[in-house]
Amino acid sequence: xxxxxxxxxxxxxxxxxxxxxxxxxxxxxxxxxxxxxxxxxxxxxxxxxxxxxxxxxxxxxxxxxxxxxxxxxxxxxxxxxxxxxxxxxxxxxxxxxxxxxxxxxxxxxxxxxxxxxxxxxxxxxxxxxxxxxxxxxxxxxxxxxxxxxxxxxxxxxxxxxxxxxxxxxxxxxxxxxxxxxxxxxxxxxxxxxxxxxxxxxxxxxxxxxxxxxxxxxxxxxxxxxxxxxxxxxxxxxxxxxxxxxxxxxxxxxxxxxxxxxxxxxxxxxxxxxxxxxxxxxxxxxxxxxxxxxxxxxxxxxxxxxxxxxxxxxxxxxxxxxxxxxxxxxxxxxxxxxxxxxxxxx
Ligand SMILES: Nc1ncnc2c1ncn2[C@@H]1O[C@H](COP(=O)(O)OP(=O)(O)OP(=O)(O)O)[C@@H](O)[C@H]1O
Numbered sequence: 001x002x003x004x005x006x007x008x009x010x011x012x013x014x015x016x017x018x019x020x021x022x023x024x025x026x027x028x029x030x031x032x033x034x035x036x037x038x039x040x041x042x043x044x045x046x047x048x049x050x051x052x053x054x055x056x057x058x059x060x061x062x063x064x065x066x067x068x069x070x071x072x073x074x075x076x077x078x079x080x081x082x083x084x085x086x087x088x089x090x091x092x093x094x095x096x097x098x099x100x101x102x103x104x105x106x107x108x109x110x111x112x113x114x115x116x117x118x119x120x121x122x123x124x125x126x127x128x129x130x131x132x133x134x135x136x137x138x139x140x141x142x143x144x145x146x147x148x149x150x151x152x153x154x155x156x157x158x159x160x161x162x163x164x165x166x167x168x169x170x171x172x173x174x175x176x177x178x179x180x181x182x183x184x185x186x187x188x189x190x191x192x193x194x195x196x197x198x199x200x201x202x203x204x205x206x207x208x209x210x211x212x213x214x215x216x217x218x219x220x221x222x223x224x225x226x227x228x229x230x231x232x233x234x235x236x237x238x239x240x241x242x243x244x245x246x247x248x249x250x251x252x253x254x255x256x257x258x259x260x261x262x263x264x265x266x267x268x269x270x271x272x273x274x275x276x277x278x279x280x281x282x283x284x285x286x287x288x289x290x291x292x293x294x295x296x297x298x299x300x301x302x303x304x305x306x307x308x309x310x311x312x313x314x315x316x317x318x319x320x321x322x323x324x325x326x327x328x329x330x331x332x333x334x335x336x337x338x339x340x341x342x343x344x345x
Pocket of ligand 1: 017035036038043082192
């Protein structure tokens with residue numbers, strides 16, 4: 001294991017930011033810490049970096065207990081959302097900075113900087129100043145600077161958070177490719193589930209200072225361990241289990257005390273009555289071009305969301321106010337006491 005977090009807790013005053021966190025990260029992996037604002041992602045990252053010390057527990061990097069080592073001793077590269085490059089230094093000088101501080105011979109520095117410029121696809125821009133670069137290019141320079149001294153771990157705190165959606169998307173793909181080339185153990189913090197799903201080999205879902213689940217993007221999406229994970233990782237319908245909708249499918253718990261979860265894509269919609277389907281009325285339709293969102297209203301006033309592909313929609317020819325017959329697929333039930341993420345529908 002490249003990183004082992006053992007039973008880490010961290011308070012700020014009386015506030016518990018991390019609560020008995022245990023985590024193991026394999027060497028060479030690309031891991032996302034995913035969770036809502038305030039869930040403790042940055043605190044965990046800062047503890048690994050050595051920018052904070054835990055109240056209890058230990059942090060191991062390979063076979064060294066680094067819990068009380070300072071930042072410099074840990075050999076870690078760090079990139080923040082608003083990573084200030086030195087404005088008065090060129091790109092080349094920014095990348096070389098750490099190497100020069102560590103008295104690496106000039107010839108080696110030069111070779112390493114050229115290699116990194118090539119890696120971040122900015123060859124030819126080495127003599128520019130940060131103000132002459134786009135936001136995305138600046139973050140790539142920040143990454144090159146973090147990689148210059150060949151850290152054993154790379155930590156990225158919302159590295160693309162301040163960039164616009166299109167640049168963010170390009171940089172995600174770029175980060176994946178970069179990681180395939182350099183293979184340094186990398187942890188990045190994000191509150192964006194799509195970013196985590198697109199980039200990471202493994203996702204650590206955090207909530208209120210605790211880890212809710214660790215798994216591959218497929219595991220997290222297809223087999224969420226808790227209602228929080230299911231509702232944080234994508235849109236979801238949550239309904240009481242005692243509705244007719246679930247009785248027909250035999251998915252209801254007999255006491256009706258649980259909640260049933262299913263994704264808006266996992267809803268079969270038919271226009272003619274059938275034994276399995278439950279009647280619902282279409283409340284509204286939103287055509288996003290590549291997909292169509294529909295609000296469906298059940299008898300009793302419960303509403304749910306369906307997402308249809310364009311071909312499905314064109315085949316069904318749905319209209320607002322129309323009566324349809326719905327059958328949920330891939331439902332999951334959890335006891336009603338669990339907490340949901342404040343996102344989703
Ligand atoms: N130095 C500090 N002093 C006091 N409270 C802090 C400090 N650092 C973090 N906290 C609190 O600890 C909690 C966790 O913060 P943290 O930054 O780890 O969350 P996060 O999941 O990274 O959130 P965000 O996505 O908003 O950055 C928050 O409630 C925050 O206000």
